[in-house]
Structure formats: structure tokens, C-alpha cells
Amino acid sequence: MKTEINEELIEHVSKVARLDLTEKEKQKFSEELKEIVAAFSKLDEVDTTKTEISLQPVELKNVLREDIPEKCLTQEEALSLTKHKKDGYFKGPKAI
Amino acid sequence: MNEYINKIKNKEIDIVEHTHKVIEECKKINKEYNYFNIISEKLALAQATALKKDIEKNNVKNKKLLGVMVSAKDAICVKGVESTAGSKILKGYKPLFDATAIKKAVEQGAIIIGKTSQDEFGFGSFAVNTYNIPKNPHDKTRSCGGSSGGAAGITAKAHFPHIALGESTGGSIAAPASFCGVFGLTPTYGRVSRYGLMDFGNSLDKIGPIGKTIGEVSALLETISGHDDKESTSLNNPIEKYSNIKADVKGMKIGIIKEAFGNGVEKAVDKTVWEGIKKLEDAGAKVEEISLAMPIEYGLATYYLIGTSEASTNLAKYCGMRYGASEDMKDSFNEYFTKVRSNNFTEESKRRIMLGTFARMSGYRDAYYIKALKVRTKIIEEYKKQFKKYDALVSPTVPVLPTKFSEIEKLSPLQHYMMDVMLVGPNLAGLPHMNVPVGFENKLPVGMLLIGNHLEENKLLQLGNEFENE
Numbered sequence: 001m002k003t004e005i006n007e008e009l010i011e012h013v014s015k016v017a018r019l020d021l022t023e024k025e026k027q028k029f030s031e032e033l034k035e036i037v038a039a040f041s042k043l044d045e046v047d048t049t050k051t052e053i054s055l056q057p058v059e060l061k062n063v064l065r066e067d068i069p070e071k072c073l074t075q076e077e078a079l080s081l082t083k084h085k086k087d088g089y090f091k092g093p094k095a096i
Numbered sequence: 097m098n099e100y101i102n103k104i105k106n107k108e109i110d111i112v113e114h115t116h117k118v119i120e121e122c123k124k125i126n127k128e129y130n131y132f133n134i135i136s137e138k139l140a141l142a143q144a145t146a147l148k149k150d151i152e153k154n155n156v157k158n159k160k161l162l163g164v165m166v167s168a169k170d171a172i173c174v175k176g177v178e179s180t181a182g183s184k185i186l187k188g189y190k191p192l193f194d195a196t197a198i199k200k201a202v203e204q205g206a207i208i209i210g211k212t213s214q215d216e217f218g219f220g221s222f223a224v225n226t227y228n229i230p231k232n233p234h235d236k237t238r239s240c241g242g243s244s245g246g247a248a249g250i251t252a253k254a255h256f257p258h259i260a261l262g263e264s265t266g267g268s269i270a271a272p273a274s275f276c277g278v279f280g281l282t283p284t285y286g287r288v289s290r291y292g293l294m295d296f297g298n299s300l301d302k303i304g305p306i307g308k309t310i311g312e313v314s315a316l317l318e319t320i321s322g323h324d325d326k327e328s329t330s331l332n333n334p335i336e337k338y339s340n341i342k343a344d345v346k347g348m349k350i351g352i353i354k355e356a357f358g359n360g361v362e363k364a365v366d367k368t369v370w371e372g373i374k375k376l377e378d379a380g381a382k383v384e385e386i387s388l389a390m391p392i393e394y395g396l397a398t399y400y401l402i403g404t405s406e407a408s409t410n411l412a413k414y415c416g417m418r419y420g421a422s423e424d425m426k427d428s429f430n431e432y433f434t435k436v437r438s439n440n441f442t443e444e445s446k447r448r449i450m451l452g453t454f455a456r457m458s459g460y461r462d463a464y465y466i467k468a469l470k471v472r473t474k475i476i477e478e479y480k481k482q483f484k485k486y487d488a489l490v491s492p493t494v495p496v497l498p499t500k501f502s503e504i505e506k507l508s509p510l511q512h513y514m515m516d517v518m519l520v521g522p523n524l525a526g527l528p529h530m531n532v533p534v535g536f537e538n539k540l541p542v543g544m545l546l547i548g549n550h551l552e553e554n555k556l557l558q559l560g561n562e563f564e565n566e
Contacts, residue, residue: 019437021438021446025443035509036400037454042394045394051474058284058526077192078192080192081420082419084417084422
């Protein structure tokens with residue numbers, strides 16, 4: 001696929017990716033990703049019309065275990081690595 | 097190593113005193129070479145003291161790694177020891193649990209001496225995308241290779257019995273092993289549990305051993321292999337006795353990957369790897385040239401599209417709330433999340449998040465991410481066809497000699513990625529592969545890559561054994 005990588009697209013991708021890029025970074029990534037994506041478009045040469053995707057390199061089956069509770073971290077332990085906590089809960093920024 | 101273990105068992109070597117000495121040596125090496133992000137002195141001495149008690153009580157009979165020093169790539173969690181995966185975003189993070197590989201090694205008597213330096217989250221081929229850059233043990237102006245650079249560096253430099261736990265997503269065990277002149281084995285995908293490993297790409301990540309000898313690599317691999325209830329992609333197949341491999345290569349069939357030689361490969365590397373092949377032939381292996389164009393031609397694009405797609409979602413867990421770097425919480429969630437990421441990821445992580453986000457984005461997903469997953473199928477099929485006929489495949493590990501830092505600075509990101517050209521294929525296909533140090537050129541090590549069929553690590557070790565005393 002021929003894709004035009006420009007600063008506008010980079011700006012859009014950075015928003016989706018939740019990255020705040022400086023003007024300099026936008027310009028740099030725009031140039032670099034242009035080169036990378038052009039090189040990677042080489043995959044167009046491969047005929048994959050009848051090929052399935054491989055999400056894993058080896059065949060895996062669903063693995064389930066008995067639903068028996070096991071020892072896990074205590075609430076105190078789970079909260080021990082952050083300063084953002086209140087009344088036994090993690091505290092996050094406001095979502096709306 | 098076995099001689100050393102016996103001396104520990106017979107109390108000829110006092111394990112606590114020895115550990116003290118090792119820690120001092122590591123500190124000294126680290127000042128010059130940056131192999132450790134942190135040396136876990138307290139933990140190592142506590143483990144040594146506990147082992148000493150067990151030895152006195154005669155309680156250590158069959159421990160495979162009794163008193164052996166093991167280092168862990170920083171992305172592998174060690175309880176209570178700062179584990180950053182080379183990233184500023186995890187500065188100060190001390191995991192509340194051990195990775196399964198660590199737990200298993202310690203159960204066999206290993207002493208964990210520290211966390212080794214690496215590219216941030218494994219994003220790199222030279223271990224330069226991080227806050228602590230390891231230097232090549234053979235020439236300090238050159239790179240250790242990446243991303244498990246510190247792991248391979250300390251393995252080459254240590255004067256004491258030591259094995260490193262490395263991790264490979266697209267070549268991060270074999271590449272640094274090649275640049276540092278040691279053995280580095282990436283097992284079959286799923287052979288070793290990933291529990292406690294910080295993800296880069298879930299369908300690609302593998303923990304594996306780096307060692308000076310085949311014996312050490314085998315012993316650690318045998319220890320950490322096997323199914324883990326905590327990790328649903330870990331394989332249930334029985335574990336081979338890797339430490340009892342045959343030392344004979346007579347009659348083994350080896351395919352030499354034609355496309356991996358000549359164009360784009362440094363002459364010195366080409367020549368030295370062929371000397372290695374000749375050695376296997378002289379020892380009785382049957383050698384034939386084969387064509388395997390698919391992985392060499394299309395592997396890089398396939399790997400980088402899948403790897404960055406997986407990484408870009410994995411890194412979203414570092415949101416600055418439960419552990420790791422955080423900011424003031426005056427903004428909304430989206431602003432907060434954006435700030436934590438933008439302030440703490442390196443440029444390479446941002447680049448990979450951008451690429452991976454792009455490849456999965458509506459309108460581009462089919463052309464890039466899904467396309468890459470289909471080409472991956474073709475690459476796997478091409479390898480599988482060859483393994484009907486051959487026991488192992490051979491190529492150079494890296495196309496160049498260890499690169500100078502001054503040259504690395506001049507490379508574009510795409511040129512960085514191209515260093516992995518030989519390694520992305522087996523990593524995409526989840527095939528076991530091992531770097532074998534085959535010789536030196538201008539005092540710099542050259543590595544040969546052996547690739548095996550799924551779960552045939554034993555054959556790689558068998559072939560690698562021919563190079564044990566090089």
C-alpha cells in the first residue's frame with residue numbers, strides 16, 4: 001500500500017498514541033517513519049491471498065485452571081509502590 | 097562449573113566469602129563497563145548465607161546451580177531489587193515477586209548478583225537506547241550489541257562462574273552474545289515461562305541463558321524450562337536433559353542459508369563463519385547450501401510491524417498510577433497519561449509506539465499489521481519445510497563486527513533495525529537459535545548462528561559443543 005507519511009498524519013498518530021511530541025520530534029519522526037514505512041511496504045510483493053494469520057509462532061490451546069482462589073498480594077502490598085492512594089484504593093486522575 | 101559446584105559442596109570454597117569477592121569484582125568491572133543497572137549485594141549475600149547453612153546441614157545434594165552466580169536482564173523481575181527494563185519510567189520500581197525463571201534458578205542454588213543493562217524494554221540492537229550504556233569487553237569504544245548488552249558483557253568479563261539470564265524478542269540474546277564472544281541461546285517460544293518478564297511483544301518474547309560454556313548454558317536452560325501455571329503460553333512438553341547432550345555431530349545434517357552470506361555481510365564475518373562451518377564438516381556433519389529467501393527478504397518488515405504493534409499496546413500499562421514514574425494528578429486522565437509517557441520514554445520507545453500505533457490504526461491495519469501476520473505464516477512454513485531435511489540451519493549472527501559507538505550515532509533508525517536481519521526470522525517463527533563464538537578478527541569476536549526446529553534445543557547444544565574450547 002502506498003501511504004503518504006506527513007506531519008499531519010504523524011500528529012494524528014501521536015494523539016491516538018497519547019504522546020506529546022515537540023515540533024522537532026514531529027519533523028524527525030515524519031522523516032524517519034517515511035523511510036521505514038516505504039521499506040516495509042516491500043511486504044506487498046508477497047502473495048498472501050490464501051494465507052491465514054499467525055498470532056503465535058507455535059500452536060497453542062486454551063489453557064484453563066480450576067477456579068480455586070490462591071494466595072495473592074495483600075492490599076497493603078499492592079498499594080506499596082505508589083504515592084497515589086486513598087483509603088485502601090489506588091487514586092487516579094479524573095476521567096471525565 | 098561442575099568442579100566449582102563440588103568445591104562449594106565440599107566447603108573448599110566458602111560461599112559467603114566467595115560472594116563478597118564476586119560483588120567487589122562486579123563493582124570494579126561496572127565502573128568501567130556499565131554492565132549492571134544495579135548490583136544486588138544484599139540479596140546475593142542473604143542467598144549465600146542461606147546456602148552456607150544448607151551446605152553445613154548437608155541439604156544441597158542435587159542442586160544444579162549450587163553457588164553459581166546468575167545475573168538477570170533488567171526486564172526480568174527480581175523481588176525487592178529495582179527493576180527498570182532500562183527505562184526511566186520504572187526508576188525506583190521494586191517488584192513484589194520473582195519471575196518464574198528467577199525462582200527456578202534460586203531453587204537450584206543460584207545466587208542473583210544483579211540486573212544487567214539493556215536497551216529500554218529491549219528496543220535496540222546496540223544497547224544504546226537507555227540511561228546506562230554497556231561497553232564491549234573486547235574494545236570499550238564499541239557496543240556490546242543489544243538489547244541484552246550488559247548480560248553478554250558481564251558473561252565475557254567475569255572471572256568467576258557466572259551465567260546470565262537474557263531475553264530475546266527479535267535477536268536480543270544472540271546479537272550481544274555475538275558481539276561479546278559468548279554462547280547465547282534463545283529457546284523455543286514458550287519453552288521458558290515469561291511470568292515476571294516485562295513484555296515487549298507477547299508473541300515474540302523469550303527468556304534464555306548466556307554463558308561462556310555450553311555446559312553452563314545447558315544447566316541454566318534445563319533449570320528454567322517447563323510449564324508454568326502462571327503463564328498460559330508456556331509449553332507443557334517434557335524437558336530434555338540438556339546437560340546430558342551427546343558430544344558427537346557425526347551424520348547431523350546442516351543447511352547453510354545461502355542468502356545470509358556475501359552481499360551486505362562484512363568480509364571478515366563471512367570468512368570466520370565459513371571456518372566454523374568447516375569445523376562442523378570436519379567433525380562429521382553433512383553440510384549443504386540451501387535457499388531460504390523469505391525470512392531474509394521479508395523478515396525485518398514483518399518483525400518490526402508485529403513487534404512494534406504488540407509493544408505499543410504493552411507499554412500502555414505504564415500509566416503512572418500503580419508503580420513507576422508519576423506526575424501531579426491535577427490534569428484529566430488523558431492529559432496525565434500523555435504527560436507520564438512523554439516525559440519518561442526515550443526517543444526510540446516513542447518511535448516504536450508511533451510505528452506500532454500506525455500499523456494497527458483503522459485504515460492501515462490490513463495493509464500493515466494483518467499483512468505482517470500473514471507473511472509470518474509464510475516464513476514459519478518455509479522454515480518448517482527445511483527442518484524436514486535438516487537438523488539445523490546456519491548463518492552469521494550479525495552481519496558486522498562489533499560496531500563503534502561513533503559509527504552507531506550516524507545510523508538512521510532503519511539502519512539500526514537492519515542489524516537484526518539474520519535474527520528476526522527465527523524469532524518470528526519461535527525457533528530455538530544460538531550464537532556460537534567461532535573466532536576473532538582483529539581481536540573482535542565473530543558469531544555463527546545455529547537455528548533449530550521447535551523444541552530441538554538439544555541439537556543446537558550438541559553442535560555448539562564442538563566450539564567449547566575456542
